[in-house]
Amino acid sequence: xxxxxxxxxxxxxxxxxxxxxxxxxxxxxxxxxxxxxxxxxxxxxxxxxxxxxxxxxxxxxxxxxxxxxxxxxxxxxxxxxxxxxxxxxxxxxxxxxxxxxxxxxxxxxxxxxxxxxxxxxxxxxxxxxxxxxxxxxxxxxxxxxxxxxxxxxxxxxxxxxxxxxxxxxxxxxxxxxxxxxxxxxxxxxxxxxxxxxxxxxxxxxxxxxxxxxxxxxxxxxxxxxxxxxxxxxxxxxxxxxxxxxxxxxxxxxxxxxxxxxxxxxxxxxxxxxxxxxxxxxxxxxxxxxxxxxxxxxxxxxxxxxxxxxxxxxxxxxxxxxxxxxxxxxxxxxxxxxxxxxxxxxxxxxxxxxxxxxxxxxxxxxxxxxxxxxxxxxxxxxxxxxxxxxxxxxxxxxxxxxxxxxxxxxxxxxxxxxxxxxxxxxxxxxxxxxxxxxxxxxxxxxxxxxxxxxxxxxxxxxxxxxxxxxxxxxxxxxxxxxxxxxxxxxxxxxxxxxxxxxxxxxxxxxxxxxxxxxxxxxxxxxxxxxxxxxxxxxxxxxxxxxxxxxxxxx
Ligand SMILES: NC(=O)C1=CN([C@@H]2O[C@H](COP(=O)(O)OP(=O)(O)OC[C@H]3O[C@@H](n4cnc5c(N)ncnc54)[C@H](O)[C@@H]3O)[C@@H](O)[C@H]2O)[C@@H](O)CC1
Ligand SMILES: Nc1ncnc2c1ncn2[C@@H]1O[C@H](COP(=O)(O)OP(=O)(O)O)[C@@H](O)[C@H]1O
Numbered sequence: 001x002x003x004x005x006x007x008x009x010x011x012x013x014x015x016x017x018x019x020x021x022x023x024x025x026x027x028x029x030x031x032x033x034x035x036x037x038x039x040x041x042x043x044x045x046x047x048x049x050x051x052x053x054x055x056x057x058x059x060x061x062x063x064x065x066x067x068x069x070x071x072x073x074x075x076x077x078x079x080x081x082x083x084x085x086x087x088x089x090x091x092x093x094x095x096x097x098x099x100x101x102x103x104x105x106x107x108x109x110x111x112x113x114x115x116x117x118x119x120x121x122x123x124x125x126x127x128x129x130x131x132x133x134x135x136x137x138x139x140x141x142x143x144x145x146x147x148x149x150x151x152x153x154x155x156x157x158x159x160x161x162x163x164x165x166x167x168x169x170x171x172x173x174x175x176x177x178x179x180x181x182x183x184x185x186x187x188x189x190x191x192x193x194x195x196x197x198x199x200x201x202x203x204x205x206x207x208x209x210x211x212x213x214x215x216x217x218x219x220x221x222x223x224x225x226x227x228x229x230x231x232x233x234x235x236x237x238x239x240x241x242x243x244x245x246x247x248x249x250x251x252x253x254x255x256x257x258x259x260x261x262x263x264x265x266x267x268x269x270x271x272x273x274x275x276x277x278x279x280x281x282x283x284x285x286x287x288x289x290x291x292x293x294x295x296x297x298x299x300x301x302x303x304x305x306x307x308x309x310x311x312x313x314x315x316x317x318x319x320x321x322x323x324x325x326x327x328x329x330x331x332x333x334x335x336x337x338x339x340x341x342x343x344x345x346x347x348x349x350x351x352x353x354x355x356x357x358x359x360x361x362x363x364x365x366x367x368x369x370x371x372x373x374x375x376x377x378x379x380x381x382x383x384x385x386x387x388x389x390x391x392x393x394x395x396x397x398x399x400x401x402x403x404x405x406x407x408x409x410x411x412x413x414x415x416x417x418x419x420x421x422x423x424x425x426x427x428x429x430x431x432x433x434x435x436x437x438x439x440x441x442x443x444x445x446x447x448x449x450x451x452x453x454x455x456x457x458x459x460x461x462x463x464x465x466x467x468x469x470x471x472x473x474x475x476x477x478x479x480x481x482x483x484x485x486x487x488x489x490x491x492x493x494x495x496x497x498x499x500x501x502x503x504x505x506x507x508x509x510x511x512x513x514x515x516x517x518x519x520x521x522x523x524x525x526x527x528x529x530x531x532x533x534x535x536x537x538x539x540x541x542x543x544x545x546x547x548x549x550x551x552x553x
Pocket of ligand 1: 018027028029030031034035089090091092093094096117157158159160161162187188189230231254257
């Protein structure tokens with residue numbers, strides 16, 4: 001897993017190492033390592049990958065869309081003569097950019113640094129000049145020409161220091177438009193994106209929004225094809241607009257820079273595709289359908305028959321031993337015809353009828369509807385204490401725990417549930433139960449943590465980066481999904497994947513800790529995102545996407 005921290009924590013954890021490098025007479029020691037990482041990613045784009053890039057060849061976050069710039073033809077054509085421009089800000093982010101350009105100029109690229117402010121990193125600029133590169137002020141004819149001709153643009157205007165601008169707040173930097181036709185790479189994070197801000201009250205802004213300088217206009221962060229996080233990724237890359245703007249994210253290790261004791265626990269842990277796929281249990285040689293696990297489904301209603309079908313198909317593709325569906329009316333017939341593998345019973349059989357006796361875990365909610373009769377079935381299942389995914393309209397039956405919140409050290413959850421709201425559903429839950437959560441659309445991390453703590457169960461908040469919190473405050477994240485998943489029925493598919501993962505795990509290993517539940521939930525969300533990328537289009541196709549993703553294991 002890759003830890004993600006607020007920018008201020010990263011800055012605090014690197015301060016001592018940078019001070020020590022200064023005292024030793026080599027203040028730019030870490031900056032040169034970071035710059036080498038940036039340069040090698042540019043070289044890889046140009047078709048001349050270096051060793052460091054091969055080591056970090058798998059990005060921690062894959063681009064949500066195919067690369068947006070149009071310059072794919074350049075890839076493979078090599079570095080000699082490539083026109084590379086860096087937009088250089090006044091701080092150390094600009095220093096990274098200057099040193100990276102210097103490294104690329106030494107490899108034969110035609111490199112120009114465009115200074116966005118008078119103040120800049122002098123030694124970095126000197127290194128660039130010595131390597132044969134040019135330094136131009138923004139707004140000059142030379143700068144404009146270089147920018148227009150660039151095939152690669154490095155955004156090194158602002159990094160994690162953007163928010164702590166201090167005296168520079170109010171001074172507006174020259175901010176040229178990045179050319180669409182160039183491949184764009186950001187140094188640490190797209191400039192002007194806030195790396196901070198987990199919760200309201202800490203300065204107003206939240207991670208992943210544009211920084212708000214006190215007196216000047218907010219800087220509009222650019223979108224880029226690739227972001228190179230230096231040392232470790234900051235929260236701005238996963239929250240808010242981060243997923244939309246940062247493209248593919250690579251972490252360049254900068255050994256010795258970050259002091260682990262000052263860094264502490266990450267705010268969020270990102271699950272990689274491989275880690276997620278490893279959480280998908282394959283059947284063992286001796287398995288039979290019951291040892292593999294039976295998933296119970298309280299879903300579908302005459303008004304919404306399709307959601308239960310999408311959910312069931314996703315669960316079957318992910319892999320369960322058996323699926324037992326409890327539905328009603330005309331939905332029962334439709335479900336039986338569409339999912340012939342399932343045993344279909346009437347809703348009032350859940351969870352005590354014979355067909356429910358072997359159910360190891362439940363999914364409640366997809367297409368359930370709002371009638372009291374249907375919601376009662378969900379209530380009965382929750383009262384049974386069997387692990388459950390609580391989705392869609394079933395969220396309406398969740399109540400606050402009877403006891404005061406948080407026996408934080410409790411090893412197993414008394415409520416082995418995974419709630420799966422999107423921001424609107426979490427807001428509604430918060431209002432109904434008087435939780436007083438911050439707005440989940442604006443403060444996803446704070447709201448999901450507070451919800452999990454108050455409800456004393458695992459909460460998965462859906463979004464472009466899906467966050468899963470335990471009552472103890474640990475948060476896992478899935479950032480594999482693209483906006484193609486924003487289609488009706490996509491959430492039902494996630495519930496099905498999650499139901500299958502939950503069922504197979506609890507059947508094999510028994511009671512689960514909240515941390516295990518949360519990790520499985522994040523794994524399911526990663527697979528959901530990968531399935532969306534493999535099978536773009538209507539949600540019906542996501543089952544085929546799941547199959548192709550799981551075949552890569
Ligand atoms: N010093 C080192 O050895 C290392 C530095 N690192 C880099 O350093 C960055 C942080 O550097 P800094 O702390 O210098 O901060 P930044 O370079 O991110 O930006 C802060 C600078 O920009 C100015 N500024 C901020 N907002 C402004 C605005 N709206 N208009 C005009 N000026 C504005 C501030 O006064 C300050 O000088 C990281 O993001 C990373 O890129 C990494 O390379 C790791 C190693
Ligand atoms: N822009 C986006 N980028 C990535 N994933 C998205 C985006 N929009 C939606 N999703 C994902 O798609 C799913 C939508 O779920 P939901 O809103 O419950 O849909 P429905 O109820 O129609 O099935 C969630 O898993 C969410 O994380």
